[in-house]
Amino acid sequence: MKKIALLTLVCLLFLSAIDSSFAQERKKLAQTGMKFLSVSLDPRSSGLSDAVTSLSNASASMLYNPSTMAKMDRSVDYSFGTTKWIADINYIYGTAALNFMDGQYGVFGLSLVAVDYGEFNGTILANNDDGYIDVGTYKPTAIALGLGYAKALSEKFYVGGNIKYVRQSMGTAVVGFNPLGDGIVKEYKLDVLAFDFGILYQTGFKSLNFGMNIRNFSKELKYVQESFQLPLIFKIGLSMDVLDLVEIDKNMHSLILSADASHPRDYPEQISFGMEYTFLKSISLRAGYTYPTDEQEFSAGVGFMQSLADIKFAVDYSYTPFGIFNKVHRVSINIGY
Helix, strand or coil: HHHHHHHHHHHHHHHHHHHHHHHHHHHCCCCCCHHHHHHCCCCCHCCCCCCCCCCCCHHHHHHHHHHHHHHCCCEEEEEEEECCCHHHEEEEEEEEEEEEEHHHHCCCEEEEEHHHHCCCEEEEEECCCCEEEEEEEECCCEEEEEEEEEECCCCCCCEEEEEEEEEEEEEEEEEEECCCCCCEEEEEEEEEEEEEEEEECCCCCCEEEEEEEEECCCCCCCECEEEEEEEEEEEEEEEEEEHHHHCCCCEEEEEEEEEEEEEEEECCCEEEEEEEECCCCCCCEEEEEEEECEEEEEEEEEEEEECCCCCEEEEEEEEEECCCCCCCCEEEEEEEC
C-alpha cells in the first residue's frame, strides 16, 4: 500500500506540473502539430465517444490508457482496424499484446498507426500569367510506432506506459530552380519520441473503476520557422457495469456506463459519456456523446464476439457524424487466445 500511495503521489505531482504547462498554453488553442495522434481509431472506443480511460480493451488499450492492458484475460491479443476519416484521409492501425505468466511479468504491447493523406498538386510561385508553375504531386505520410508495458501492482491498482516513435513527412517539394532550370527538391519531415502514461484503480465497490492517463508528451518541435508541440491530453474517467446493482445473470446481460473528462492542450475541456450493452457476451450495442464540440457530438457502434475453442474473435464497427464534413466510419477485427 505504501508503494501504491507513493506512486499515486508522484503521478499527481507530475500531472500538476503538466497542468501548469497547460495553463501557460491556454491562449494557444489549435496550435499543436501531428494531429493524427489525437484521432480515435478503435471502433469500440470511438463508439463510446472515447470515454474509455477506465475500461480495458486488451491490446487496443495502448491507444488510450495503456495501464488497462494489464487486465487482459488472454495470453495473446491482436487488433487490426481502419478508419475512413474526413477529407478522404485514411488511417490503419494494428496492436498486439503478450501476457506473460498470467500477468506475473506484466503485459507487453506493440502498436502501429499509419496515415494516408492522399496526393496533392504541387506548385511554386512564378512570374507568369498564372502566378505559379505546376511541379507535379506530393504525398504526405505519418506513422507512430509504439512499445507499451502494463503491470498490476496489486489486485486493484494498475500502471502502464508507452514510448512512441512518431514521424510525419509533408512530402517532397520543389523549392526553387538552379541555373540549368532543374528543380531544387527538399523533403520536409520530422520525427520525435513521445510518451504515454496511465493508471487504473478498481475501487472495490462492485465494478466501479477509476482511470487516469496522459498522452503525447514530448519535446517541442519546429518546422522551418514555426515551433509547435504534440497534442498533449490529460484524461480522467469512471466506469461501472450498472447491472451489478441488481440481481441479474451477468452471462446474459451487461450495461457499462462510462464518463471521461479531458483536458487537451489545443482546445477547451470536454466531457464524454459512453454506454455499452452486451447480450450473451456476443452482441454489443454502443453509444456515446461528447460536449462541447463544434461538429462531432454523438457516436454509435456495434460489436460481434464469438469463441471457437480457446480463440476469441470480435468484429467492431462505429459511426460518427461530423457535421459539415464526411461521416466517419471505423472497422476492426480482434483475435485473442
